[in-house]
Amino acid sequence: MRLDVVTIFPEYLEPLNVSLVGKARVNGLLDVRVHDLRQWTHDRHNTVDDSPYGGGPGMVMKPDPWGEALDAVRADGDPGIAPVLVVPTPSGRPFTQELAVELSGRPWLVFAPARYEGIDRRVIDAYAEQWEVHEVSIGDYVLAGGEAAVLVITEAVARLLPGVLGNAESHRDDSFAPGAMADLLEGPVYTKPPVWRDRDIPEVLVSGHHGRIARWRRDQAFRRTDAHRPDLIERCDPAALDKYDRAL
Numbered sequence: 485m486r487l488d489v490v491t492i493f494p495e496y497l498e499p500l501n502v503s504l505v506g507k508a509r510v511n512g513l514l515d516v517r518v519h520d521l522r523q524w525t526h527d528r529h530n531t532v533d534d535s536p537y538g539g540g541p542g543m544v545m546k547p548d549p550w551g552e553a554l555d556a557v558r559a560d561g562d563p564g565i566a567p568v569l570v571v572p573t574p575s576g577r578p579f580t581q582e583l584a585v586e587l588s589g590r591p592w593l594v595f596a597p598a599r600y601e602g603i604d605r606r607v608i609d610a611y612a613e614q615w616e617v618h619e620v621s622i623g624d625y626v627l628a629g630g631e632a633a634v635l636v637i638t639e640a641v642a643r644l645l646p647g648v649l650g651n652a653e654s655h656r657d658d659s660f661a662p663g664a665m666a667d668l669l670e671g672p673v674y675t676k677p678p679v680w681r682d683r684d685i686p687e688v689l690v691s692g693h694h695g696r697i698a699r700w701r702r703d704q705a706f707r708r709t710d711a712h713r714p715d716l717i718e719r720c721d722p723a724a725l726d727k728y729d730r731a732l
């Protein structure tokens with residue numbers, strides 16, 4: 485997968501050089517290219533923003549630099565491969581694991597994280613005529629720009645690419661029957677030492693009884709999900725849950 489990011493803060497994307505994404509780049513599984521939007525400005529101040537038509541607070545990102553940037557990125561790619569434009573924006577649809585899976589199947593993602601009050605709408609409208617475009621939000625909170633969302637989306641997508649996760653890690657994701665518990669939150673986890681500041685670990689976890697352990701973990705996942713995300717329990721497939729229970 486090729487992944488381009490056009491941004492006024494290239495240094496914000498430094499985390500894409502470390503950990504899971506960094507390793508995927510070193511292993512040739514991910515080709516990440518970060519571009520400074522200001523290289524497509526032509527004035528002495530490298531201006532990327534201007535005041536909004538219709539008035540109002542803040543500034544809007546000018547269309548010209550973005551158009552030149554996206555055209556240049558496109559021209560630098562394989563003519564036979566269509567890029568997907570991903571625009572992190574507070575007004576986007578929620579970014580979900582389902583969308584991460586969908587995006588992980590695309591050969592080329594181009595991210596356009598906004599700053600200020602956003603990007604001139606004509607940019608997204610123009611490229612939506614030629615490219616697949618996804619306007620997405622990573623959550624209902626206020627950010628100063630879309631770069632943090634690019635880091636989140638990139639990690640969620642990269643870990644789904646074949647070969648990026650080691651067997652142990654990818655196997656962890658298969659620990660619940662698909663559809664049975666996949667939508668539940670993870671329960672509590674413990675490791676050595678067995679006693680820490682006078683706190684023991686749950687006895688069942690050292691019982692050696694795998695059935696009891698699995699049931700305990702299932703119940704803990706339900707408790708945590710019920711407490712923090714009851715909406716997820718509604719999404720569980722009862723038949724898949726019954727099958728999971730019978731397999732315990």
Ligand SMILES: COc1ccc2nc(C(=O)O)sc2c1
Nearest residue numbers: 572573598599621622629630
């Ligand atoms: C000004 O640019 C922004 C501002 C907020 C924001 N919030 C996002 C999100 O994904 O929730 S992307 C994004 C971009």
